[in-house]
Amino acid sequence: MLTKEQVDRLFVFCEKHFVRHYDLQLELVDHLANAIEAIWETDTQLSFESALDRVYKSFGVMGFAGVVSARSRLMEKQYSKQKWLFFVSYFTLPKIALTICCFLLLSLPFRFLSEEMLHYFIGTVLLGLYFFEIRTMAAGRKKVKKQNRILLLTAMTSEYAWLPSILVAQLFGSDHIPFSSEKMTIGFVSYEWIMLVVTICFVGILAYKDTVKQVFLIAEKKYPEVFSIAT
């Protein structure tokens, strides 16, 4: 059986060959170790490095690249699918109640506030949405930073590229979109439609938050050593 030092060298070998994520390294290290041990059963004089070279050659000219890219694609697909499922759950029972409440809360001021106050209200809502988004993303990234190894499983959560609040804010900032000051509309789009878009953006951020929570629950169960404080 390989010593701890030899196993550690296999992790370094994987890292050197562009396998940066611990969850994939674990599997490949075990495979390499098994193959080296099998070689040593017939060729006891072969050095560890030579045996490793021989085993690595069996992965072909591309080395680990095929395994890494296939795994990355699969994880992205899984992550996107899970995010979508969480997003859709906010439009089905029971979470649709929260979505409707949110929309109503945002739409009601239209009935009571003056046009000037509505401007301030919309600005406040967009600012709030933006900060909620930034805070949620930062919390996700902080969780990833606390790990003592990089996991492909959780690395996906840092790649939240969608900033819906910026898109919505642009609607109000743009000179090219006709903004009617009479009825708080953008062209023919009414205030309620705008608040519906804001609600959907808010739900999108909640779905991302739920996905991050679930991903970390799975990661902590499968790889507790990555989340332990002592390295």
Place this chain on the structure above:
Amino acid sequence: MNKSSLYKGCLEPIIMRLLKDNGRMYGYQLTQMVKELTKGELQITEGALYPLLHRLEEQGVVETEMENVGNRVRKYYTLTKAGKKQTIAYVDELKTFIQSLNFIINPKTVG
């Protein structure tokens, strides 16, 4: 003809059948068992095996568990309930395929 292209489409049912017959297995064990059973005729490359296993896991056909083995951690694969059902269907399909192929390779004269 390249032998590996003949086996290409059969890799998934082969792996699932081995998992069904042997309970839980790990990646290296699967490659060695296939090599042993086929007397070296079929050698599954790591580049083919691991993407397949990961895809089966994503589809819910297999599930995994980690176990400490000596100085390292090993990932074991086991068929799920859905995976076991799918394996039976796959094996039946494979048997029909082999039979159909046999009719072409060894045509019987009519009458």
